[in-house]
Amino acid sequence: MKMSKEEFIREVSNFEFSTDAAIAKLSQQLHEYEEKYNLRSEIFYKLIVGTPAEDTPDFISWAMCYRSYFRTLQSKFSIEGITTGVV
């Protein structure tokens, strides 16, 4: 049942999760939060994050997901910029 550390590292490195797949997954999660709260993520982030209203499990996760989405998106475009010679 439980993997050893070596097995675990091997399993993780065997997966081939692409940056695009990660962006799609995070985007899907953002969409689910938007549907649930009837609020767009950018509005949520501007209005709620950094205020006491953020202190709920969903909102903390939503904010993390939102930041991670943009961080991953940014990395994709910086990589594409390098490979296409765009500075």
Place this chain on the structure above:
Amino acid sequence: MLYDSHQQRLIDNRCWLIYDLITEKCRPLHQFHIEFPSLAELSLISGYLQVHVEISRSGHSLYINEEYDFVEHMLVVKVYSYNLLDRSRHNIIRADSLSHHQVDYKGHKLSHFPDHLHDEKGRICSFTGKIEDFLERASKIIESEVQD
């Protein structure tokens, strides 16, 4: 790729620590062992680990969320949220690092501000910020409720 090989190794190690702690303390369902590596891999790309663990027998579940950053070659858990839910998906306890609370429910300064824990009664308590301490407390609650 967002992170270099050194940073990826640090994320790998962090994910292993969490996997090891959860399997040792909480008896997750078999599915957890299958799914966790793909969650770890997503965190290698996004810097965000999110885990939902169903606990066998008891019906409890854990939600673990961590967002990572790197400061001088060290991995830092920038923001986290740890949640223990009952079988009806209601929060029992949860811990996070948002800086909205300065004092505990008795009015004492938080010992590890901004880390804090919302206890079974929803009260704000001091918390070390360590996931091992959260899982220790969660496992005791799960054990006590299984025995009841």
